[in-house]
Amino acid sequence: MNNSNQTKSDNANGSLRLDGKTALVTGAAGGLGQSFTRCLVEAGASVIVCGRRREALESLKAEFPEHADRIHVVTMDVTKESSVAEAFNTMADEIAIPNVVVSNAGVATSKKALDLNGQDWDRVIDTNLKGCWLVGNEAARRLSAVNRGGSIIMISSILGHRVAGNVAPYAAAKAGVEQLTRALALEWARYGIRVNALAPGYIETDLNRDFFASEPGQKMIRRIPQRRLGQADDLSGPLLLLASGLSDYMTGSTLVVDGGHLQSSL
DSSP states (O other): OOOHHHHHHTOOOSSSOOTTOEEEETTTTSHHHHHHHHHHHHTTOEEEEEESOHHHHHHHHHTOGGGGGGEEEEEOOTTOHHHHHHHHHHHHHHSOOOSEEEEOOOOOOOOOGGGOOHHHHHHHHIIIIIHHHHHHHHHHHHHHHTTOOEEEEEEOOGGGTSOOTTOHHHHHHHHHHHHHHHHHHHHHGGGTEEEEEEEEOOBOOTTTHHHHHSHHHHHHHTTSTTSSOBOGGGGHHHHHHHHSGGGTTOOSOEEEESTTGGGSOO
């Protein structure tokens, strides 16, 4: 059996530890981005935290003084090709080319479709879908050029599988992320680069906590089979699985973490 892809992928270490790996997290200053950063750095990775606001990223780094030497701040606007390329130049020159990439940057809008304008649409699609493409493609181009593999993890959503009201561009973007994951997995498997998606259900954050405490929010929670919201830590195990060598034979897959929400009745 030809084991060249195992060697090239740098993934087959047989554990959830990420020692020796360099991970990139986009949208790192947000709620899930902070949790992903903590998860990855505690698993032993060096973590590059990216976003548009350097001050917010430096504040995030300051939350982990014991890991300060393994957290690196690089500014990046995932919607702009030039910004993504410049950020990867900085990583290559000063840190390393990341071999674990978590495309987490995202925004949403809660307008009815008839009230949306082109700017609303572009903002959501560009951040959630185009951003995944630009960051993933830049990472894959640089990894393949030096004959190294890696793991690219697209952060999707259960709204890429089902829809709700007032989220048309977000649902469309996340459905696109799911198909982009499969398309890139097919093309990049030959380079030892795996591409998978992580699709959270409703995860409690500072931004939605007040809503889910309200009666409409409580009604929504009752439709989740586990009858609870997810917590950011519920995503840690699936994230580490996709980032580590334990998923070395997985590519083009989506891990749904939603308390069974997708299985609930319409």
